[in-house]
Amino acid sequence: MLKIETLSAKDQATYLQKKEIADFLFVHLEKYGDPHQHIMNCLDYALDQAVDKGGFTVAAREEGKIVGAVVMNKTGMSGYIPENILVYIAVDASQRGKGVGKKLMQTAIDLAKGDIALHVEPDNPARKLYEALGFTNKYLEMRLKK
Numbered sequence: 348m349l350k351i352e353t354l355s356a357k358d359q360a361t362y363l364q365k366k367e368i369a370d371f372l373f374v375h376l377e378k379y380g381d382p383h384q385h386i387m388n389c390l391d392y393a394l395d396q397a398v399d400k401g402g403f404t405v406a407a408r409e410e411g412k413i414v415g416a417v418v419m420n421k422t423g424m425s426g427y428i429p430e431n432i433l434v435y436i437a438v439d440a441s442q443r444g445k446g447v448g449k450k451l452m453q454t455a456i457d458l459a460k461g462d463i464a465l466h467v468e469p470d471n472p473a474r475k476l477y478e479a480l481g482f483t484n485k486y487l488e489m490r491l492k493k
Contacts, residue, residue: 348409349447351454355403356396365390368404371413375437379471386418389434393420402431405454407438407447414439415447417455419463430461436473448476456480 354360354368369386380386393402400421407415415438419431433455438448456463466488467474 349414349450350408351450352406352408353403353454353458354394354406356394356401358394359396360390360394360404365394367413368406368416368418371406371416371439372418372435372437375416375439376435377437379468380437381435386435389418389420393418393434399423403455403458405451405458407442407451409442414442415451417451419455419459422464425461429464431459431463433463433465448473449480452476452480 354364365387369383369390372386373380373383390404392400393404395401402418402420404419405417406413416435417433418435419433422428422430422432424430436448436451436455438451463482465477465482467477
């Protein structure tokens, strides 16, 4: 049976809780992922109690094992930049097509205060889920790497 759990700064997540989520995301983000340390940095930001940081995680568990996870960061902005950015979402390949991603996303949308932005690769199959949930492609993101 699928169980949905949330963590936020008020829960005072431990290093091991964050590492479990980061380990899952590192493996299951596959080609859309980031280095493990970047994922840990994102979790530190989301789950830190500092006033200038924040966010939350949503995890789906089956038989105690994480089968899906979301990390949302607060941006500290509003209007011109959405209040939240969905940084990571992944579902274990064995659970895809069972509605786990949709349940994670709906929970994250319900928990977020304000608008949400996310970045998705054009060829990522999750893009269809985001569009079905009401996300639109307003801008083309461009980055300068220094």
